[in-house]
Amino acid sequence: MNESVFSEWEGDIRDQQALTNPNMYNKLKKEFRSNSCLVLTDYPPGYVYSINDLNIYDVGSNYSSSTAIVVVYDIRGFNISQTRVFCDRLSFEYKARVVMPDFFRGNEFRRNSARFSASLINILGTAAPANMSELGAWLAQAGNWSQVEKDLIMVNEQLKKDRAKQLAILGFCWGGLQVLRACGQLADYYSTGISIHGASLTVTDAQNLQRPMMFLAAGNDPPLTNITATLNQKSFGNLCEYKVYPNMIHGFASAGANFSNPENVAALDDVHDRCNKFLTKILTNSGMIVASTVKLVLLTFYILVNNIYYI
Incomplete structure (x- = not known):
């Protein structure tokens, strides 16, 4: 892999214009819709508000679903149209609330072509360590995970106050690593997680995983072999799923998504389809387990009360 790969990934990405030119966001959605076999309607956009000093992009809060999905963006940050379109579509098709916090608080890694490309090559583990210092x-x-963890807990608690009963988490690139960590260290909150072209995924974090996950990777992402081997040893290993898109490059589902490229859009269609099916599989089973547990507790309580009565 070389820098030209990431020069192509950066390409003519028009995302940063979204804040100053709202029409760009709508233009990208129109491109996406015109090149997709599955996108048949315009997705309602979300809105931004804050919890303390943390901005949140929130879409689908009007749905009656008790499920909420937390999205962790890539290192391009909060104001990326492609990433927001992904949130909008995920919310619309899964009929669930989707929230994306601004973990970087507006301090995303600024794009400087040479610096950005070299650092991105590095985050995939394919360049000399010397190039890693700035990133x-x-x-x-x-x-850092310590701050991300605090932010996730704050967001999760707010979602619970808003009556969300099941939480899932999904992340891109850097965010994919945070998802892997969250489904281990914050497993009391999350039923499942999805990593999309996750970066710097480690066997150590995989060993700590406590919830089933799906891993979707680009063709130039590091192999998932060690992650798969580790998770296959877990009791829920058979629930985990993996998919590599050999013709796609890192970033194809978020900041690097090219909605005017039919092949990229077809891959995105497949990503959304897999996300919806995986979430349905895991969250439905999780909901049934919770319901069964509640029934068992109530039955046990009933038996104990009646035994005491007859004693």
């Missing part, structure tokens, strides 16, 4: 320093400040 590593930035991640240590803006994207």
Whole structure:
């Protein structure tokens, strides 16, 4: 892999214009719809509000579903049209609330072509360690797990107050790693997670995983072999799913999505289809387990009360 791969990934990405030019967001959605065999309607957009100092992109809060999905963006940050369109579509098709917090608080890794490309090659583990210093320093400040964990807990607690009964988490690139960590260290909150072209995924984090996950990777992402082997040893290993898109490059589902490229859009259609089916499989089973547990507790209580009565 070389820098030209990521130059192509950056390409003519028009995302950063979304804030100053709202029409760009709608233009991208129109491109997406015109090149997709599955997108038949315009998705309602979300809105931004804040919890303390944390901005949140929220879409689908009007749905009656008791499920909420937390999205963790890639290192391009919060104001990326492609990533927001993904949230809009996920919410619309799954009929669930989707929230995307701004973990970087507006301090995303700024795109400087040479620096950005070299650092991205590095985050995939394919470049010399010397190139990692700038990105590593930035991640240590803006994207360290300690802060991400606090933000996730704050968002999760708010979702619970808003009557969400089941939570899932989905992330891209850097966000995919946070999902892997969250489904281990914050497993009391999440029923499942999805990593899409996740970066720097480690066997150690996989060993700590406590919830089934789906991993979707681009053709130039590191192999998932070690992650798969580790998770196959877990009791829920048979519930985990994996898919590689050999013709796609890192970023194809979020900041690097090219909605005017039919092949990219077809891959995105498949990603959404797999996400919806996987979430349905896991969350339905999880809901049934919770319901069965509640019934068992009530039955046990009933038996105990009656035994005491007859004693």
